[in-house]
Amino acid sequence: MTDLYQTQRAMRHLRRAAIQRGVVAILDVGSSKITCLVLRFDGPDALREADGVGSMAGQSAFRIIGAATTRSRGVAFGEIAVMGETERAIRTAVQAAQKMAKVRVDHVIASFSGAEPRSYGLAGDMELADRVVTEQDVARVLAACDMPDIGDGRDVLHAQPVNFAIDHRTGLGDPRGQIGNRLACDMHLLTVDNSAVQNLVHCVNRCDLELAGIASSAYVSGISSLVEDEQELGAACVDLGGGSSGISIFIKRHMIYADSVRMGGDHITSDISKGLHIPLALAEKIKVKHGGVQATGMDDREMIEIESESGDWDKDRRMVSRTDLIGIMRPRVEEILEEVRARLDAAGFDHLPSQQIVLTGGGSQIPGLDGLATRILGQRVRLGRPLRVQGLPQAVTGPAFSAAVGLCLFAAHPQDEWWDFETPAERYPARSLKRAFRWFKDNW
Amino acid sequence: MRSLNPFRKAAPEPGLRRDPAPSRWAYRMERLWLTPLFRALMRVGLPAFVVTLSVGLYLNDETRRQGLVQGWDNLVNKVEQRPEFMVTLMEVEGANAALADAVRDIAALDLPKSSFEIDLPAxxxxxxxxxxxxxxxxxxxxGGVLQVTVTEREPAIIWRRDPAEGETGLDLLDKTGRRVAMILSRKDRPDLPLIAGQGADEVVAEAMDLLAAAEPHLGTRLRGLVRMGERRWDVVLDRDQRILLPEHDPLAALNQLIAMDQRERLLARDILAVDLRLAVRPTIRLTPRALAQLRGEQGLVTVENEL
Structure with a gap:
C-alpha cells in the first residue's frame, strides 16, 4: 500500500510537470474501444491578465488538440487480458492522436473500468494541538483514519477526503484556518485489484509513455456526465460500457461510492450472436443498427436481413423481426440494470436525499433504455452525455466517451487525494533524517 | 484459441474494418519525428551538414579551386567582352579642338574597351x-560611344605672375580665381583685364568689382591692377600713374577718387600717384617737374642734383 502511495505521489509530480510542459495525453482503456485525447494546457499564466490572480488556483484551462479512438483488443471486463494486443491498441490510439495533435506526448493519464473496485468509508479524528487547523493537521487527521483490511493483492486507487468536521460542526469543505478542539474527517477509499493496475502500468510503459495519473472510469464518467447540481445534491452515474458497467455515487461534489458490474454491451452482442447464430461483428452491427428494449407491434413487421457467408443459402438468407432481436436484448439489459440496482441498494443509495440516476456510456444509446431503466432503477432516470470541453471533435461527444471527457477534467482539476498532503512527521521512521528535517521545518 | 505464433497471422474477423496497429519501431520513429529538437535537426541541421560537407570535400583540392576561379573569370570575361558592351569611340562635346585633345589624352582610355572596365567616376x-x-x-x-560633355571654364581675367618669384608668364583665370590656361602674350586676349602681383589670384572677385567700377570712367587709361604685399590693390593707369587703394573697402575709395576726378580732373594733371590708403586724407604725389614748378611759383628755390 505504501508502494502505491509513493507511486501515486510520483504520478502527481509527473502530472504537474506535464502540465508545466503543456501537453498531456489521456487514455481511456475500455473493453470495446481505447480512446486517446491529447490536451494542450495554456499554463497558469494564460489568463493572468484577465483574472488578476492565477486562474483556478494554479490550474489552467485546456484544449483538446488530438483525438483518436481505436477498437480495443485484448481487454475484457475493463481489465487487460492480452498484454501484447492491448499494447498495440494503445500504440494505435496514441500514434493517431499524436499525429492529429502534431506534438509528441510523453505523459499519459489513464482510466480503466474493471479490476473489481471496492469502496470503503473511512473516518478519523484527532485533537488539535494549537486550536487552529493547518495543512499539517489535515495530513495528520487523514493519517489517523483507520485503515480497513482491503485484502491481499489490492491497491488504493482513490483516497479522497470527502468531509471534515471541527468539534460539532460538520460538512466543512476546507477546514484550514478554522479554530476548534477536535478535527475529524471522512475519507472515501477506492481499492482495485493490484494486478490490473500493474498490467496497465506495464502496457503504458511499453509504449514509451509515462503514467502521470490513474483513475477509475466510473469516477471520471461521473465527473463529466453529472451536472453540477446533481453532483451537489447527490446522484448516481451508471456508465454502461462494453465489458463492465461502472457505478459511482456523488454527493456534495465528492464521490462517496463506486462499484462495477462485470456485464456490459459486449454481453448483449454475444447474446445476439448466440441467439441468431451469426458472427460477433455482425451481431454488433445489428445491435447498433436495429437494437432496442421496448417492443411495439410495429416491430413485428420490421424484418432484419441477416447476411452471413456460410455458403448455406437458407442460413445466409434469414430474416429476423426486430421483436425477436428485442426479445434477445431485453433480458440481458434487465439483468444488468437489476444488478446495478442491487449494488445501489447495497450502497444505501435509497437513503440519499436525491435519487437521480444518470445513464451514460455506449450502452445508454439503446433506444427505449430510459423507459426500461425507469421501471428498474426508479423514476428519476435520465440519459447523460459528457459535458463539452474546448476542442473536442464532434465524433467524441457521444455518451460512449463520457469517461474520456471526464478524464480530461480529472487531469485538469484533480480532486485532492490523500497523497496530495505531506506525510506528517510522526509517520516517518523514528531515526530518519527526513523526520528531523520535517520537525525543523514545522517548528520554525 | 488463436495461435500464439506471431508469424502466423490470424484470418481477420469478417465484418470488421482493418485497424492495423503500428509496429513498435514505426511508433518509435513517429514519436522521434515529433520531437521538436530532432525535427529541427533533420530538417535544417542535416541538409546543412550534408551541403557543407560535400562542398568542403569538393573544394579540398587546390586544382579544383583554381579551376572554379578560372571558370568564373572566363565566364565574366566572356560576358564583358561581348560586342554589346564594348566602347569603341570617345566623343567630346562642348570643347574646342585643343581641349578635346587634352581630354582624350588625360582620360587615356585604350579603346575599344568593355564598358565594365571603364570607371566612369574616376x-x-x-x-x-x-x-x-x-x-x-x-x-x-x-552603339558603344562614350560621350563626354564638357563645360569649359570661362576665362575672366589675365594674371601676370610676378617675375620676382621666378615665375613668369600670363595666366588666364576665371571668376573664382581658378587657373584656366596660359597665354604667351597679352595681345592674345586684349579683351580681358589684367591683374598682377603675388596672391592676386585669390581675390579675383574683388579685382573684378574694382575693374567694373573703374572701367566706365577710366576707359582706355586703365592698365590693370597690382596686388601689393598680398593685402591691397594699386590701380595702374597709363603714364605710370598709380592709385593706391586701401586694404579695407577699396571700392568706396575708388568711387571717391572717381568722383574727385570728375569734379577736378585730378588724374589728368601731372601727378604720379594718388594715395587713398588713409580715407580721411587722400594724398597725391606730383612728378618732380611739377613739384619744381610749384615751388618756383611759391618762390622757393630748390637745389637740385641728380640725387
Missing part, C-alpha cells in the same frame, strides 16, 4: 583635373 575626376574644364558629364551611349 575618369570624370581625371577629366575635371584639367584646368580648362569646369564640369564634365560622362555617359555611355548606345
Amino acid at each position: 575618369t570624370q575626376a581625371l577629366i575635371e583635373q584639367l584646368d580648362a574644364v569646369a564640369h564634365a558629364d560622362l555617359r555611355i551611349r548606345g
Whole structure:
C-alpha cells in the first residue's frame, strides 16, 4: 500500500510537470474501444491578465488538440487480458492522436473500468494541538483514519477526503484556518485489484509513455456526465460500457461510492450472436443498427436481413423481426440494470436525499433504455452525455466517451487525494533524517 | 484459441474494418519525428551538414579551386567582352579642338574597351583635373560611344605672375580665381583685364568689382591692377600713374577718387600717384617737374642734383 502511495505521489509530480510542459495525453482503456485525447494546457499564466490572480488556483484551462479512438483488443471486463494486443491498441490510439495533435506526448493519464473496485468509508479524528487547523493537521487527521483490511493483492486507487468536521460542526469543505478542539474527517477509499493496475502500468510503459495519473472510469464518467447540481445534491452515474458497467455515487461534489458490474454491451452482442447464430461483428452491427428494449407491434413487421457467408443459402438468407432481436436484448439489459440496482441498494443509495440516476456510456444509446431503466432503477432516470470541453471533435461527444471527457477534467482539476498532503512527521521512521528535517521545518 | 505464433497471422474477423496497429519501431520513429529538437535537426541541421560537407570535400583540392576561379573569370570575361558592351569611340562635346585633345589624352582610355572596365567616376575626376574644364558629364551611349560633355571654364581675367618669384608668364583665370590656361602674350586676349602681383589670384572677385567700377570712367587709361604685399590693390593707369587703394573697402575709395576726378580732373594733371590708403586724407604725389614748378611759383628755390 505504501508502494502505491509513493507511486501515486510520483504520478502527481509527473502530472504537474506535464502540465508545466503543456501537453498531456489521456487514455481511456475500455473493453470495446481505447480512446486517446491529447490536451494542450495554456499554463497558469494564460489568463493572468484577465483574472488578476492565477486562474483556478494554479490550474489552467485546456484544449483538446488530438483525438483518436481505436477498437480495443485484448481487454475484457475493463481489465487487460492480452498484454501484447492491448499494447498495440494503445500504440494505435496514441500514434493517431499524436499525429492529429502534431506534438509528441510523453505523459499519459489513464482510466480503466474493471479490476473489481471496492469502496470503503473511512473516518478519523484527532485533537488539535494549537486550536487552529493547518495543512499539517489535515495530513495528520487523514493519517489517523483507520485503515480497513482491503485484502491481499489490492491497491488504493482513490483516497479522497470527502468531509471534515471541527468539534460539532460538520460538512466543512476546507477546514484550514478554522479554530476548534477536535478535527475529524471522512475519507472515501477506492481499492482495485493490484494486478490490473500493474498490467496497465506495464502496457503504458511499453509504449514509451509515462503514467502521470490513474483513475477509475466510473469516477471520471461521473465527473463529466453529472451536472453540477446533481453532483451537489447527490446522484448516481451508471456508465454502461462494453465489458463492465461502472457505478459511482456523488454527493456534495465528492464521490462517496463506486462499484462495477462485470456485464456490459459486449454481453448483449454475444447474446445476439448466440441467439441468431451469426458472427460477433455482425451481431454488433445489428445491435447498433436495429437494437432496442421496448417492443411495439410495429416491430413485428420490421424484418432484419441477416447476411452471413456460410455458403448455406437458407442460413445466409434469414430474416429476423426486430421483436425477436428485442426479445434477445431485453433480458440481458434487465439483468444488468437489476444488478446495478442491487449494488445501489447495497450502497444505501435509497437513503440519499436525491435519487437521480444518470445513464451514460455506449450502452445508454439503446433506444427505449430510459423507459426500461425507469421501471428498474426508479423514476428519476435520465440519459447523460459528457459535458463539452474546448476542442473536442464532434465524433467524441457521444455518451460512449463520457469517461474520456471526464478524464480530461480529472487531469485538469484533480480532486485532492490523500497523497496530495505531506506525510506528517510522526509517520516517518523514528531515526530518519527526513523526520528531523520535517520537525525543523514545522517548528520554525 | 488463436495461435500464439506471431508469424502466423490470424484470418481477420469478417465484418470488421482493418485497424492495423503500428509496429513498435514505426511508433518509435513517429514519436522521434515529433520531437521538436530532432525535427529541427533533420530538417535544417542535416541538409546543412550534408551541403557543407560535400562542398568542403569538393573544394579540398587546390586544382579544383583554381579551376572554379578560372571558370568564373572566363565566364565574366566572356560576358564583358561581348560586342554589346564594348566602347569603341570617345566623343567630346562642348570643347574646342585643343581641349578635346587634352581630354582624350588625360582620360587615356585604350579603346575599344568593355564598358565594365571603364570607371566612369574616376575618369570624370581625371577629366575635371584639367584646368580648362569646369564640369564634365560622362555617359555611355548606345552603339558603344562614350560621350563626354564638357563645360569649359570661362576665362575672366589675365594674371601676370610676378617675375620676382621666378615665375613668369600670363595666366588666364576665371571668376573664382581658378587657373584656366596660359597665354604667351597679352595681345592674345586684349579683351580681358589684367591683374598682377603675388596672391592676386585669390581675390579675383574683388579685382573684378574694382575693374567694373573703374572701367566706365577710366576707359582706355586703365592698365590693370597690382596686388601689393598680398593685402591691397594699386590701380595702374597709363603714364605710370598709380592709385593706391586701401586694404579695407577699396571700392568706396575708388568711387571717391572717381568722383574727385570728375569734379577736378585730378588724374589728368601731372601727378604720379594718388594715395587713398588713409580715407580721411587722400594724398597725391606730383612728378618732380611739377613739384619744381610749384615751388618756383611759391618762390622757393630748390637745389637740385641728380640725387
